[in-house]
Amino acid sequence: xxxSLPLLSALSLGLLFLSSCEKEETSTTNPSPSLTAPTFYTFxxxxxxxxxxxxxxxxxxxxxELSAALLDFxxxxxxxxxxxANTDSLGNExxxxxxxxxxxxxxxxxxxxxxxxxLFSANTALSxxxxxxxxxxxxxxxxxxxxxxxxxASAGKAGQIADGSAVRYVNAQGFEYNEFLIKSLIGxxxxxxxxxxxxxxxxxxxxxxxxxxxxxxxxxxxxxxxxEHKWDEAYGYLFGLADNPSDPLVNLGANxxxxxxxxxxxxxxxxxxxxxxxxxxxxxxGRAAIVEGEYALRDQQIAIIKDRVxxxxxxxxxxxxxAAKNAFAANQPGTALHDLGEAYGFIYSLMFTQNxxxxxxxxxxxxxxxxxxxxxxxxxxxxWDLNAATLDALSNQIADRFSFSLNQAAN
Amino acid sequence: MMGRxxxxxxxxxxxxxxxxxxxxxxxxxxxxxxxxxxxxxxxxYILPAYQNYNQEVIDLNDAANKFSNAPSLNLHAxxxxxxxxAYTAWQWVSFLEIGPAEANSLRNFSNIYPTSATEIxxxxxxxxxxxxxxxxxxxxxxxxxxxxxSGLGDASTTVNQFRNNTDYGxxxxxxxxxxxxxxxxxxxxxxxxxxxxxxxxxGSSATASTNKLINDFIxxxxxxxxxxxxxxxxxxxxxxxxxxxxxxxxxxSLSQTxxxxxxxxHRAFFKGSGFLNGxxxxxxxxxxxxxxxxxxxxLLSAKISNQMAAAESLAKVLPTxxxxxxxxxxxxxxALYDELQKAVVLLKVDMLQALNVRVDYIDADGD
Numbered sequence: 001x002x003x004s005l006p007l008l009s010a011l012s013l014g015l016l017f018l019s020s021c022e023k024e025e026t027s028t029t030n031p032s033p034s035l036t037a038p039t040f041y042t043f044x045x046x047x048x049x050x051x052x053x054x055x056x057x058x059x060x061x062x063x064x065e066l067s068a069a070l071l072d073f074x075x076x077x078x079x080x081x082x083x084x085a086n087t088d089s090l091g092n093e094x095x096x097x098x099x100x101x102x103x104x105x106x107x108x109x110x111x112x113x114x115x116x117x118x119l120f121s122a123n124t125a126l127s128x129x130x131x132x133x134x135x136x137x138x139x140x141x142x143x144x145x146x147x148x149x150x151x152x153a154s155a156g157k158a159g160q161i162a163d164g165s166a167v168r169y170v171n172a173q174g175f176e177y178n179e180f181l182i183k184s185l186i187g188x189x190x191x192x193x194x195x196x197x198x199x200x201x202x203x204x205x206x207x208x209x210x211x212x213x214x215x216x217x218x219x220x221x222x223x224x225x226x227x228e229h230k231w232d233e234a235y236g237y238l239f240g241l242a243d244n245p246s247d248p249l250v251n252l253g254a255n256x257x258x259x260x261x262x263x264x265x266x267x268x269x270x271x272x273x274x275x276x277x278x279x280x281x282x283x284x285x286g287r288a289a290i291v292e293g294e295y296a297l298r299d300q301q302i303a304i305i306k307d308r309v310x311x312x313x314x315x316x317x318x319x320x321x322x323a324a325k326n327a328f329a330a331n332q333p334g335t336a337l338h339d340l341g342e343a344y345g346f347i348y349s350l351m352f353t354q355n356x357x358x359x360x361x362x363x364x365x366x367x368x369x370x371x372x373x374x375x376x377x378x379x380x381x382x383x384w385d386l387n388a389a390t391l392d393a394l395s396n397q398i399a400d401r402f403s404f405s406l407n408q409a410a411n
Numbered sequence: 412m413m414g415r416x417x418x419x420x421x422x423x424x425x426x427x428x429x430x431x432x433x434x435x436x437x438x439x440x441x442x443x444x445x446x447x448x449x450x451x452x453x454x455x456y457i458l459p460a461y462q463n464y465n466q467e468v469i470d471l472n473d474a475a476n477k478f479s480n481a482p483s484l485n486l487h488a489x490x491x492x493x494x495x496x497a498y499t500a501w502q503w504v505s506f507l508e509i510g511p512a513e514a515n516s517l518r519n520f521s522n523i524y525p526t527s528a529t530e531i532x533x534x535x536x537x538x539x540x541x542x543x544x545x546x547x548x549x550x551x552x553x554x555x556x557x558x559x560x561s562g563l564g565d566a567s568t569t570v571n572q573f574r575n576n577t578d579y580g581x582x583x584x585x586x587x588x589x590x591x592x593x594x595x596x597x598x599x600x601x602x603x604x605x606x607x608x609x610x611x612x613x614g615s616s617a618t619a620s621t622n623k624l625i626n627d628f629i630x631x632x633x634x635x636x637x638x639x640x641x642x643x644x645x646x647x648x649x650x651x652x653x654x655x656x657x658x659x660x661x662x663x664s665l666s667q668t669x670x671x672x673x674x675x676x677h678r679a680f681f682k683g684s685g686f687l688n689g690x691x692x693x694x695x696x697x698x699x700x701x702x703x704x705x706x707x708x709x710l711l712s713a714k715i716s717n718q719m720a721a722a723e724s725l726a727k728v729l730p731t732x733x734x735x736x737x738x739x740x741x742x743x744x745x746a747l748y749d750e751l752q753k754a755v756v757l758l759k760v761d762m763l764q765a766l767n768v769r770v771d772y773i774d775a776d777g778d
Contacts, residue, residue, distance in 0.1 A: 151541075162516055162545035164519070334545070
């Protein structure tokens with residue numbers, strides 16, 4: 001046993017090398033060999049930067065404040081809803097944030113939830129339902145959790161519960177609504193906007209975008225073409241809060257509780273340790289290709305980004321389901337419930353992924369609703385009633401749709 | 412194409428390296444008597460260590476009640492001396508987070524630091540605290556008692572504060588009473604039922620007693636000894652030193668003592684020294700020697716012992732206050748951290764591989 005283990009891992013490592021070599025050969029063939037990804041995400045025109053994603057950075061910063069406020073028991077549901085929408089319920093301007101710059105901004109998280117061109121421009125009913133889901137997570141956080149914050153939680157009883165030395169706040173079914181909301185927004189805001197909107201050909205190539213880009217026709221009052229800007233906006237949803245957004249892999253995951261953080265987590269797993277560099281390279285090379293009008297090369301980079309970003313959501317869904325299974329087995333229910341809170345949001349996010357081969361989400365809304373129902377309705381006490389067999393079945397159901405294995409995601 | 416040749420070569424060379432790395436033919440088949448080791452752990456280390464700790468917290472509670480009832484400089488000095496004895500005894504049981512201790516989150520309720528002076532002050536005024544809630548981890552246990560005894564000012568200031576406002580005495584007694592109640596409960600369960608459960612769970616699965624306690628031991632070495640007592644105040648994880656995050660911050664000159672006690676507890680457990688008389692029994696050290704595990708031509712057990720001794724020799728010449736070390740000569744704390752980290756690798760990678768035990772904890776998510 002002792003001896004077979006290292007050999008086995010060496011073998012699997014070797015296999016990994018083999019398969020990753022193959023991937024690179026097929027996926028990064030460069031039709032324009034002179035064009036390579038620059039070292040940094042830095043693009044200039046007329047001696048000034050042509051990159052701009054300030055709107056994305058602002059929404060991520062608003063999300064960070066909202067995330068913290070969800071556990072600030074002095075807040076009201078209305079306070080939190082205003083942080084989500086950056087308006088009051090009548091649409092009037094409000095100043096709900098700590099940072100003055102965010103109060104001065106007219107951007108809003110809510111307006112970009114389930115708002116991509118590809119998935120929602122002709123499905124406003126679904127968009128409205130998803131927005132309502134997010135709103136209800138906030139309302140329930142206040143209604144069910146705040147009231148019970150000073151009692152101990154148990155199966156069927158809302159309250160606080162230990163997760164190691166951390167404290168988690170759950171409702172009677174073990175739902176951690178703040179996790180539900182923030183992790184669902186990773187899909188409903190970041191992934192949806194990135195993959196189904198800004199990296200959609202319908203958006204990048206909309207109207208005269210290609211012709212304008214070829215002629216370097218800049219958007220009025222700016223230093224970029226419309227296509228360049230769309231690409232940057234996709235980039236901003238992943239790297240918009242980096243210390244240095246042109247060199248964002250330094251301190252990856254440090255400043256951002258949304259997609260960026262989980263790229264760092266996935267990249268920290270030896271099975272996926274090329275993810276951060278793959279995505280960053282694809283963004284840089286795609287942006288350079290746009291500048292040169294090399295649209296086939298651009299589209300290859302889009303496929304890489306769609307694959308890796310979608311896989312992050314799938315990997316973390318499975319990872320947290322398995323972590324919950326292990327925590328239940330170790331008799332650590334607080335840890336298990338927290339893992340399930342994360343899992344719930346990542347699974348919710350699956351409907352915003354996009355398979356580059358089929359151009360469709362890896363899971364439909366209906367499939368996601370079915371999994372979430374299986375997850376939360378095993379018994380009267382919700383997540384408390386889950387067993388290992390159900391968690392394994394759901395993990396396999398998700399992993400089977402992707403190219404990673406359950407074991408690769410689980411550790 | 413080149414890529415494939417390269418990876419094939421890597422595969423071959425890695426499997427070659429792997430077979431070299433082991434001690435080869437000299438390693439015996441593993442029929443070490445785990446059962447005898449569990450009995451030795453339970454009867455010669457765990458139970459006497461808990462009995463000792465329990466007596467110290469009983470005495471701590473007595474001393475706290477006497478001081479709270481009639482605050483004086485003399486009683487304050489007695490109480491603080493007993494606080495040091497109890498905190499020292501704690502170091503020997505802190506890593507035993509298994510069975511009743513694990514089920515009751517004993518460590519989190521006893522020794523989460525830094526404590527929160529703000530929350531303590533709020534709690535003692537409101538007098539409606541519920542110390543069984545996880546949100547009160549940083550309002551109780553030894554770090555909170557440390558604040559009440561040494562964080563309000565010098566001894567006479569503290570005595571005056573307790574005289575002028577009985578909320579302080581009431582809260583202090585609630586804290587020591589809770590420490591005593593938790594300790595008694597854990598000891599009682601060990602004595603009445605858990606000892607037998609522990610020694611009869613002899614297998615080698617992830618939930619077997621040997622596998623779990625070895626993991627608890629290494630987790631504690633890595634997270635509590637290396638990170639909590641040294642790495643975090645030295646700023647290893649934050650970039651700059653956090654002097655206020657040392658253990659027993661308010662007593663100031665206690666942090667080195669507590670570190671040394673904890674290191675000695677880890678060494679004793681590894682070597683199988685009994686808690687009371689130091690008599691060696693079946694231990695991790697003997698287990699490794701039984702399997703004849705070598706590492707770079709040297710017995711792995713000897714490398715581990717030497718590495719712990721290297722950490723000790725650095726730590727024992729440090730000033731008694733780690734917060735002043737962090738503030739004034741932090742490179743010494745960083746050097747100590749590095750020696751501890753070398754021991755972590757030997758324990759967590761080499762020893763666990765040799766004993767065929769899987770790590771059962773992963774890096775916390777931190778969110």
